Amino acid sequence: MTSTARQEARKALAEIEAVSATILPDPAPDLVPLEAAPPAEAEGIRRRMAELDMADTGSIISFGAAAQAELQQISQAMLSDVRNKDVGPAGDSLRQIVTTIRGFSVSELDVRRKPSWWERLTGKAAPFARFLARYETVQGQIDSVTDDLLSHEHKLLKDIKSLDKLYEKTLDFYNELGHYITAGEARLKELDTTTIPARAAEVDAAAEDQQMLRAQELRDLRAARDDLERRVHDLRLTRQVTMQSLPSIRMVQENDKSLVTKINSTLVNTVPLWETQLAQAVTIQRSREAAEALRAAGDLTNELLTANAENLRQANRTVRQEMERGVFDIEAVKTANATLIATIQESLQIADEGKARRATAEKDLQKMEAELRDTLASARARKDGAGARA
Structure with missing residues (x-):
């Protein structure tokens, strides 16, 4: 591992300790009604009640929508540079939808799929990376692994900080939804107890030529009241889903923190141990190669000694036989x-x-x-x- 990578790993340790020490607040357990709310919170609820115009359907539909604007901005910022492959199964599902619309086959783009017989026949599925790895230097491979781990560590630290902001804004959105729900319920209570009965009394007291118009206004008010009730119900559902996302964010953060700690421990402790063990492995391998070379040399010497001794024996036998022969062989003389x-x-x-x-x-x-x-x-x-x- 290079000295630069070692210094970056040590610098990241302090940052890891800082993000690990961050304590995130818990969401409020229950909604506080307007009557029991503190003065500052009650003022905020009344301000949100003022956003409602029962004669304007748009104000009812958009009631509480502004609370999610800042949360949406943070989410978009987190997803701006993210690829589908980084999202896991969710990214696979999204990619499936996109490729289906565009007319592509996901299986053709998936590198994890089983290769066809033609790809195996033409060698496209050969493990070329393993072949190239044989010719790379060991230190270069360690540095490459270290750089990858540092890159993952920086990304995870960035994600943890982003998740802190996302948690804070989600919690603010959760509390803001509570205020909007309280304001909507207070307005519904006001409509049921005051506004609608008063409007019904106006209908009864109106002149005959005005009674139909007043009755229509009462029906519109009741319809707006029902729309508001449905909107408050939707806000309750949204608040429930938001509350479920808070522990999910915390869980992801804890996992990221554990991964960052493990990566940093690997960089600071494990990688140097790798280098030591690999250095020993190199020495052992070189000793083994030297021993094998010596053994081969000894085997060659023994083979040469044995072969030379055999050759000497055969040559000596031939020479001695020729030496002991007469000028003419007796058998040849007899034959002649x-x-x-x-x-x-x-x-x-x-x-x-x-x-x-x-x-x-x-x-x-x-x-x-x-x-x-x-x-x-x-x-x-x-x-x-x-x-x-x-």
Whole structure:
């Protein structure tokens, strides 16, 4: 964690203690009627009663509406820069409405949806962020996490202060609604007990030509009285909802305060512990890599020793065998001698066979010669002389 982030976390601690020490007032439990109200409060109720003009329907409809103006301004200021994603389920519902009106599909814009088979096939759903994180520096990642936590802490502190103002203005609106309800009930009581009976008496006492007009005025007054009663009832409902929102605001504030305290504790205590543990992890990993390198070197040495010893044994065997051999191998000499003897014997056998064939041929030649002489002798002994010519 950088020194700047550490200083900001320490500065935020005092601000956290200040917002945590803020005590918000509780709402008034019950409405105080006009007769029992303190003088200053009674004067305020009468001033609100004066806003009512029973002859003007608009004044009845807008009765109490001005009390919400400042509260609405604070709410709008808080929501001015808020995105739908920051509101959670409420933002999802609002986005659903907007996208339905515009014709878009929310599922197409939701990054949390299950990817389609085509996206998985084309690799769009691959965890690319985890791949990139492998090549980031550890200190850079810690600084990034620290910056995110500081950003959340500042936003939550801003929200807590805004919620303080929202609570105060909501409480003022709640009390103001009480004054308007009291003023409306007082005016209703005045109408029921004084104004309407007096107007009814005027109708009865009016001349015949004026009686219809007076009766219409009485009906309009009673209708305005009913409108005022409904408006007071609406104000009661609004006051009830407003009273329910006050503990909700407090609950959100308490949750934000707890989160801010936890974030600050993480920045001040946990992140340095991360850095220490990660530094130890780096040292351990480097020691492990060095040990593995040494083991690999030792294994390589052993493999070389074993291989060299085996190679030496094989080379020595080959050399010694060649050294112990004669110029000619005895087996080769034996083979050559046997071949020579066989050759001599074969030559003698061929010579004997040739001599025998020549003797046989000589006998055959002598026989053929004798036969030829005898034939020639026979031919000369013939008288016709043909034998002599032959």
